[in-house]
Amino acid sequence: MDVLTVAKHSRFVFPFACAAAVAMVFISEGSYWQSVDKLAELNAIGAARTSIQSLQQSILAAETGQRGYLLTDRKEYLLTYDKALKEIDESFSFLDRYYAEQAKPIAMLRKVRVLTDTKLSELAVATRLHDEGKSAASTDIVLSELNKRQMDAIRALSTDLLEHEALNVSAGTNDLHRTLMLSRIGMAALSAIGLFALFLYLRQTYALKIQQQEQQRLVQAERDHLEVEVAHRTAQLTELTHHVLTAREDERNRLARNLHDELGALLTSAKLDAARIRSRLAGSAPEALERLTHLVDTLNRSIALGRDIIEDLRPSTLSNLGLVATLEILVREFTERSGVEVHCALATVELGATAELVVYRLVQEAITNITKYANARQVWVGLAARAGQVEVSVRDDGVGFDSRAKASSAYGLVGMRFRVEAEGGTLVVVAARGQGTLIQVTLPQSTLEAPHETRPQEALA
């Protein structure tokens, strides 16, 4: 189906349909005007036939009127005669106009005219003779064989003319029929073409719709796939972050433990030795005692340094005294250092060891930020359990920042967010320039009992 495949394209179908509509209008108009012309022609033919018949009748009427007059001498018959003459003139003038451009009928008409004129002049002569009292001569003319032949000739010619017109009528009728038939066929054909075009159009529309639906389905499928992929990647990223953070804390923990256990023990042992040496040297060697004091001092500074490093690596108070006490210490140290007033509302909450560390680091980071940027006078730190969730908040009345300006990375918030999300929690930052900053974290409450290796506050409870 070559036509179908070609017509499938809308750029063919639409002009095709347009052309069909235009053709339909042309055919309809053409046949209409042709029919109108043909009907007018048939009308004219009818008028001509009537005129020929009326001519025949008028000639007979003239003869009848003349004979009536000859027989009765009554003037009424002359009136009929005169009227008939007038009607004959009218008929001829009409037929002359009508046949003006038709060679054959005009010749026939002229013959009729000649015969009629002859006949009428004979009638006129007979009437004059009668009026002059020569009735015998008049009667001769009336009854002459010539007279009868003339009338027959006129009748025959008239009949020929009528037959000619009858032929014209049948030809015109045939033409009309043909025109109407052609119009009918054309209309039917174009209607069929129109229907075909409509069918193609609908088919195409349907195909297009199916195609669109298919495309939509594909797009949706792709979107779903991407969503799943994104969710998957996000989960992976969170897991990875959790892993990295855990590994980092583990590493710090291990380092802190090693420093404490090994280095701390060695330094303490050295100090014990120094104490013993001091006891033995007492009073005997003052210079050596001076060096020993210096040595002990150096040891003390090493110990202090080691302790700072260890404390920074892993807040020992967190495992010893718990989250609340550790946060209190953190806040107190901050207050002592900066002079900023801190309001604490800290309740004991159930959190796993890593989550506690996250909270501690979060508050630590927030306080670092406040120290560096906020220029705050007051700070509020909150820790509470609510509906199975642990809520942590740090708020200050400092300069704040535009949280929409993506400056969050500069404030270490991205790191905080990852830590919190890795623990299955959420972090919200509410900040505006000049209106302080609020960091709010929600973490799921731990369902595990004492995940710590050492939880003194529980052991002591």
Added chain:
Amino acid sequence: MHPLKTYIVEDSQVIRDGLIATLEELGPVEVVGTAEDESTATQWLTQPSNRFDLVIIDIFLKSGSGLGVLRVASTLAQRRNVVVLSNYATQDIRRRCLELGADRVFDKSNEIEALIAYCARLASGEIGHGVVA
């Protein structure tokens, strides 16, 4: 003067050895036992046949916590001298330890001399809850 019968709870071998040697050399101290973890320590301390005057407790142990040992030691039927020797003698640790019944808290790094002096005064009967006869 009776030597001060002392029990040491400390997980570091190096410190333990140093502490025993130092205390025994500098003061009239007799170390009667040591432990590396909470459970061993509490078990020994709650044994009525074990006689001791002083318990020196480190907070970080191999397992468990020195705070647990402290609680047990300070609630024994007979009141003993209980001191904490910690690497983390911060204000809070000190406060918490004293609340739990510690007589004194010493910092490992800079209060060793004070501990030795304290032991000497305990042994002389100058202070403390008395010495076991």
